[in-house]
Structure formats: structure tokens, C-alpha cells
Amino acid sequence: MRLSALIFLLAGLTTSAFAADAKIVRLLPGYRTTASFQRLSEFLTGRENTGKETVLRSQPAARQGYYWFLRLENSGAAIAEATFELQVITPANPEPRSFTFRAAVPAGSHVFDLGLTGTDWPDAGATPVAWLLRVRSPAGELVSAQSFLWSKPAAPVAP
Numbered sequence: 001m002r003l004s005a006l007i008f009l010l011a012g013l014t015t016s017a018f019a020a021d022a023k024i025v026r027l028l029p030g031y032r033t034t035a036s037f038q039r040l041s042e043f044l045t046g047r048e049n050t051g052k053e054t055v056l057r058s059q060p061a062a063r064q065g066y067y068w069f070l071r072l073e074n075s076g077a078a079i080a081e082a083t084f085e086l087q088v089i090t091p092a093n094p095e096p097r098s099f100t101f102r103a104a105v106p107a108g109s110h111v112f113d114l115g116l117t118g119t120d121w122p123d124a125g126a127t128p129v130a131w132l133l134r135v136r137s138p139a140g141e142l143v144s145a146q147s148f149l150w151s152k153p154a155a156p157v158a159p
Contacts (some may be wrong), residue, residue, distance in 0.1 A: 021076030075111030
């Protein structure tokens, strides 16, 4: 009994210490057109050049869509298999839709562009009602962020 409690405690400490190694420095959601991704090198080579950013799209063939521009600071070791879980409530549907992206998170500061593209975000004029983003490693949650409307405030207590 004591051994299982000790293992549980150590696992919690490892996850907590690991989660403290990552933080979101900047998170800017917004709509991006296909042209906003084009660089001179693309005209010369015919291939998309994302620079030092990691661009992850719900439909990789489509560039235009709604993106979360995320600068993540990882003061720990590089993470080979991180998962970015994005839940979004759109004006068209009150139920949250979930999207999962997988990428490596290097040590230090890195920029990720997480995009809902193609038919996942067909309206250039729409903005999300609410959203929640979680970044996870195989060991557990690293960091999360959410819009103001994602969690509704507690109901007032009647006197």
C-alpha cells in the first residue's frame, strides 16, 4: 500500500516539475490567408518555406484558415512527441470541436502556427466563440491557455 502511494506521489512530482519547464510566451489567434505564408523562396523553389516556425494544419493541403500563433518557451529538454490539443467553439456550432496536432518541441523558444484550414474553417469573417489549447508531452500536460469565454463563471449564490 505504501509503495503504491509513493509511486503515485513521485509520478505527480515528476509531472509537475516537467510541466514547470514550459510556458507560453505569446499566443495570438487570427485568420490568415494563403498569401500571408508565401515567401520569395517559394517562388524560386516551388516549395513552402516556413522558416524556423512549425506550421501544423488540420488539412495540410489548405493554407488559408484560422490560426493560433504560439511562441512556446521550453527550458527543459527537447520533447520528441508533443501533442497540441485544440478545442474550439465556433459561431456555427455550440458544441466544441477537437483538433490534435503532433510535433516535436525543441529546447528553448520556438514558434508554432496551429491552423484550422480548409473545410475546418471555411468562413474568413468568423472568429471563435471560445477555445482551449493544451500542450502535452508523453509524461503529461506541459501548459495550457484558453479564451476568456471558455470557462463560464460560477453562478451567483442567492442570498
